[in-house]
Amino acid sequence: MTELRSVPTLDDVARTAGVSTATVSRCLNSPERVVEQTRKRVMSAVEQLGYTPNFGARAMAAKRTFTIGAIIPTMENAIFARGLQAFQEELHARGYTLLVSSSLYQPEVEDEQIRSLVARGADGLLLIGHDRDPSVYSYLQSRAIPVLSAWVYLPESDQPTVGFDNRQSMRALAQKVIDFGHRRIGMISGVTKGNDRAAARLAGLRDALAANGLDPEAMPLIETPYEIENGAVALQSLMASDDPPSVVMCGNDVLAVGALRGARDMGLSVPDDVSITGFDDIELARIVTPQITTVHVPHREMGRKAAQALIDMVEKRSTGASVELKSTLQIRDSLRDLTR
Template structure:
């Protein structure tokens, strides 16, 4: 091989002293190759700086072994945890993960879907159950297998892995009712094109009504799912009459922002004001005070989604509608309603 030439598979095989077929198997299915052969091929690859031609492999096999996953945002640590689990499990199954985000923009989501399909992904994972008709049209016309992950809310016929946001909202409502709270406000996300914000609100409002506690729209504050969104929401809530004794935040990040702002305003949490979150991200347990929140098993969603999309692609049986369990975690950010 000349110095200016890109190393080929035959160069790897020659250096390792094995056949081209053995070298190819060592790179494609290393667990099926003898350890001695694998060690020789690995050393040759490292020495030559060999990188397989993915486009050529895909052309020859008509497969890319790639899966696309489109998230609404990467700002949420819960999504980041799911991506990590998803990537690791897909790698174990012999697939490569390609990710993208649309920031709750339906037009951008359609672009992401088209881009993924054009790049030859063998399957798609979409967050949420509500997507534009244009997205479904593209998926149907391309015959691209897909699974909806994260949420089960809403009536739909598609494969999905997730939980009910509405159920989570009801869990929080029952907890606050048990503590005697009646004056409640919510710092939720912008509900448009955002199932998390919408269904968590639906669950909360519905459960409160069953106990004759109203949560009117004027006490639901729409803010971004950010620390600053939580801060701004807290300031707005504290101007309400009567002042809320409890605030429900749609995410833990929003909740932390609200608690930080309460501290600046001299409001004691939870003695004077209870605040709840949703997701149970890692920081929730070490926040001061630690957050009362709904635990969402993000890693399990990622692993199950990986297993199911690969089973769908390869024609193996799997759960068409897989529900993962959520639970309320009661910590120090909530307490009995003050007199």
Template sequence: MIKPDIVFVAKLAGVSPATVSRVMNHPDLVHPATRRKVELAVEKSGYIRNRAAQAMHGRRSATIGLVVPTVANTIFAEVVQAFNDTVSAQGFTLLLASHGYDLDSEYRLVRKLLEHRVDALAVVGLDHSAGTFRLIAEQRVPLLALWNYLADSALPCVGVDNREAGRLAAEHLVTLGHRRIGMVFPAIFDNDRARDRKTAATAVFRAAGIELQDRWQVEVPYSIAQAKAACLELLAGEDRPSALLCANDVIAQGAIYAAARLGIAVPASLSVIGIGDFAGSAQMEPALTTVRIPAQQVGIAAGQAIVTAIGRPDPDFMIRSRVELELIMRASTGIAAEMIRP
């Protein structure tokens, strides 16, 4: 039993290969009766068209490359899912690659995706190596930055403004009267999202005349376990902050668990705010106050943007779309203790 060709199907249907091809790609160009014959032959032979051959002809490969730091983190899983659903509905398949926050390996991954002749490429964030950019420019593949929005970015981008996220979170704490503030962030060297959030928050605190104590600033990766461990240490003594601004909800969850373990009442003695509003943040006890990043919306908008870009003939057609943030006040933040007069 040999795998059926397009010419095998053509013979079976008594037509030419060209006609079979047309039935698959431009059904309206062929007579209904012939179409029926061909469809029958396809059915009967179990023919599955070969996208590789199709792609080789210079046609679409019908794949889109997506590069994420990791998919294991709640942060990206949701956006990947929404993005996949959106482009999948348009007939595209996702080629996934993850680099674990390593820009060098990102270059290799992008190269690999280009070898597969993806019709477009989406990457997370705006920070990428020069080599990566050069590669993509040379190949003239539409490129989209996901997750971040920046009005004056070099890349087309769909996402949220992380500076605003940092600002919203910081302003909330300031409004509640907190002045003894700790920040729990990952390394910001090659993570533009964390960097934008942190610098914006810092600026707000400075403007409010709040001095950030070095001993209350800690650096942890995006991991509940490590965030909890770090916060257990941070919150152990008497001299602790009254509020914690966390780079994202995963870290914030760790912080809340640390407080629970130490018997520190949240929000009575400690306020905690996150960024992201991940699955579970609304349900935990106390429910997490956070800046909501609508991951679904980002994924969908990005999917739509990239599909329209693929349709366009001009190679660097620019889309830029900002998804709105929203401060979600829940139970993990409250008025600073020193503000409450008896």
């Protein structure tokens, strides 16, 4: 027990700096809310004593660690980047630190990371999408860790969701494509297994086909991971058919940009020879030529609202309310209107 005495505590820092323990805690968790002079005094005491905020002690004192965990499928392309950045900015403004893990689209890796973040004291978790093994949710419930699913909106779910309706959004885009006179529609989808957003987008496109008397099962379809190169290869495969599609609808903008490159490399003009659509409206969609018709997802707003909802769950112990965001169609030059 004598050794324990030598470990400086929050109280020691407060005493040395001549401030309250709450002020020390605020300095460590949300320094922007403390005037600079006080902050300097506290940080100098922290330095002098060699104090390390101890997760266990702080968690017991404050009932929380001011840390939120987020697990996203990939860091490699910009699909989640903008929403996550806004999520972090909002957390930071509220005095929370964000720790992010990437599951590489593998459920068992996500499972491991959830346990790791819980073990490291995360006050709450943000997950992408909602479909996962029920044991994940029961585990989090048994640990009383608030969890929020984003990038989806499922009001009927047991868990709160902050996002948009992937299925309706893709259905609306497909209806516009059909209104423009397209009948030979092909799709390059993300891998739908283990990805409820990708599966919903594919279902939305099929809804639109069926509603317009077209056969959803006859639609040429390639499923491939979200990478630019894969979009290029898939486009070339679809266009090599005897009866190639007049439009290739892609599961996201990364695939669409790849499809655009694939078309260019084949000597096909977009949209004269083939139209291409995307989903997400990330910056990629606007910097290529022609710019890509896509579904605009309000990523920053989604990130901000998810942070607010999750902090409410953590601080007020609310069970959380789902928030629906509206997506909008962005009709740009990559989609040709055949009726004109």
